Amino acid sequence: MVRAISTLIGFAFVGVLAIALFFTAKDAIQNPAPETAEHEFHLHPKDARLQSAGYFGTFDRQQVQRGFQVYKEVCAACHSLKYVSFRDLEEIGYSEAEVKAIATQWVIEQPSVNPETGEAATRKNVPSDRFPSPFANEVAARAANNNALPPDLSLMTKARHDGSNYVYSLVGPDAYRPQPAELLKKFPDAKTPNGLHYNPYFANLNIAMPPPLTADGQVTYADGTKATREQMARDVSAFLTWTAEPKLEKRHAAGFASVIFIAIFCFLAWGAYQNVWRDVKH
């Protein structure tokens, strides 16, 4: 009885699937999926060759500090960093006094209330503050950016596939370029709309963000490194890798110790197992 019913149900499912398969195949032949510009012209990110990459990766503190400088002078005008605090900067090699100075001198102030009147006001940042957002809210951000919302950058390198390389490629010197003639020939409708910028590393090829790193020497590095566009792109990617995963070094170190410890345990456990079973064939 169970078998009869089950066979019936089985044939019902298989039958419906056969019908679905037939229509899928028919549709695929009659209306083949059109090629898309994104599919053909999107580029995978280039390798940023960061020191943090790989299983034993660590942060190059000088580089992360340079990247912070790029963020401060270029990105921070539009992009928030709302999950990172000023005090966190001590982890990338700034002293307590330097962090305090960075916080106090930060151009955008922390939202607060006027202690006398209770009205909305701002105050200077202190190390325990998170980085303040450049815009009061999403509406203000969109209004100031041609209806595009600059995303928060705290987690950017984890919120995209291959994020560190993605950030490096997206703002690197070869990212922003004229739309290829070949693309326009093949997909005349895919012309980059006004106000957007062609960037093959961006998922849909047309990004609202104007080219952020436009000239060598746009940032004057405190450590004297020559600020080529390539260098700035790489450094800001290193910084955002740190903001997204600040515990990366601790994690790798703890992992290294754990794996060695567990491997030794496996070896001992196997030996003990052999001992216990030595007289029993199995």
Next chain:
Amino acid sequence: MATVDDQLPPGENPALLDEETHDPRRRDFLNVAAVAFAGVGGIAIVLPLVNQMNPSADVLAQSSTEIDISKIAPGQAIKSSFRKQPLFVRNLTPAEIAAADAVPVNTLRDPQSLEERTKPGKKNWLITLGVCTHLGCVPLGAGEGENKGPFGGYFCPCHGSAYDTAGRIRQGPAPQNLHVPDYNFNSDTVVTVG
């Protein structure tokens, strides 16, 4: 091990075998080492599970507070907060200072002079935690019109501890004076606590 297996009659009950035919030290060593390693690993895992209950980095970072004291007239007090605990900042009048100094220190439950509880040259600024040393209630006396208790300082309504104008325990169950946190005068009008 294979050699041992070969000597056994097939189907032999393993439990009955004489264990002494093997080197007991080697066997014990491996078993004990494996169990010991598991134990050490278990303890290592417990550490983060315990440590996670300690104050997190954002809580530790908020451990200092700046207070503007320019608006506090003599005889007035304000309530602020330090590490999420109430903080009393009181501008003592000359009469209150005199009252505090008049008490012989050695008669007190927790002997401390007003000098010891304030900064040099700033004897009128009494800065204490607003936490009763008995069981942690907030004493009255800092706010306008609140009961300052029989000694003119602070009075805890929970169990009746009374503090004097130097915030010292004078009566009731509390064992200690109101605690004085670490603080510094940045200027005449700004104090950093913590």
Next chain:
Amino acid sequence: MSFPWAKHYEPKQPLMRWLDEKLPLPRLVYNAVGAGYPVPRNLNYFWNFGVLAGAALGIQIITGIVLAMHYAANAGVAFGSVESIMRDVNAGWFLRYAHANGASMFLLVVYIHISRGLYYGSYKAPREMVWLLGVVIFLLMMATAFMGYVLPWGQMSFWGAQVITGFFSAIPLVGETIRVWLLGGYAPDNAALNRFFSLHYLLPFVTAGVIILHIWALHIPGSNNPTGVDVKGEQDTVPFHPYYTAKDAVGLGVFFLVFALLLFFSPNLLGHPDNYIEANPLSTPAHIVPEWYFLPFYAILKSFTADFILPAKLWGVLAMFGSILLLFFLPWLDSSPVRSANFRPKYRTFLIVLLVDVLVLGYVGGAEANARNVMLGQLATAYYFAHFLIILPWVSRSERPRPLPGSITEAVLTKHGGTSPAKTALASN
């Protein structure tokens, strides 16, 4: 329960004797996973996975309780509270990555455990109840895993909740009402997040309870073994402790090794980048996929693209739930008296095809929905149902099993060579 030759608990110390009289808990443990539980001597490493699943549940409960001390189940702050765990809480990154990857380890181990049961016929009489309780555990795990994935309140969390509760809207007439009831609103929000958190905290303890029943039911007939032949006498078994505790320790070591590699070196390998973007009810990610362990079921859902009597959406939902519910009937769909696939050549072939088929479904579930993948998914889904509902009942009647060994001991000794069955019988008498 248990075999007559099982060792008996005899406390020697006065304190243990006293305890045994008042509360025989040590006796229970002794009989459940101690020397008092005789187990077939020929179990292979696939029999480690039950213990590993128990360990994984323990890890999830411990790390989960600890994370709940820091997590805030409020749509406004949930995402930020997870970030604060990752950045500010002492060892928070470790605990959170352990919990996230622990879920994957749990499901991985359970999938191997289920496959073991399928291959060696552990679902067959007299262990039907063990299997049924196992399927209940699996369902509870899936519910728990789904609700747990919603809690970080990232984009995948939100849209996963939206899509999965959307299944219920396929139910005719009352579907939409049920969906709104489940969510406590018209879209996932605070109400949904809070109830998911509450249930996510509750269900693991329910699961633990059902696991106790699962183990209890197992101890009545005792463990199956790779030959599928019943235990015939004392020479076929060894006490659980120390023999299988020692073997399980090896398994646990390897389990923790894999877990540590994942946790410390690729903690986001099995996650999705979109879940590091805070939930945004106004923007759907380009490519919604569930966690890897749901991909085969997601592929089944997506494979029903044509209306036939019922709407395609309802077929998909029915098939998806059906694909798990049919496991409840498995002990009766397979009528073969032989348990182990080692002695069932045809069944073995079809079963291996099924395991590959499920992997194909997993690939299709995560892949782009183009015509090729959809057709691949439809074929794979058809095999999945055909295997359980058509092929298995037929094969179990028609195939001729290979000769079974006379006993577990005979199989073991034959494997080690030399001894003929007759001699073994003589020796074991």
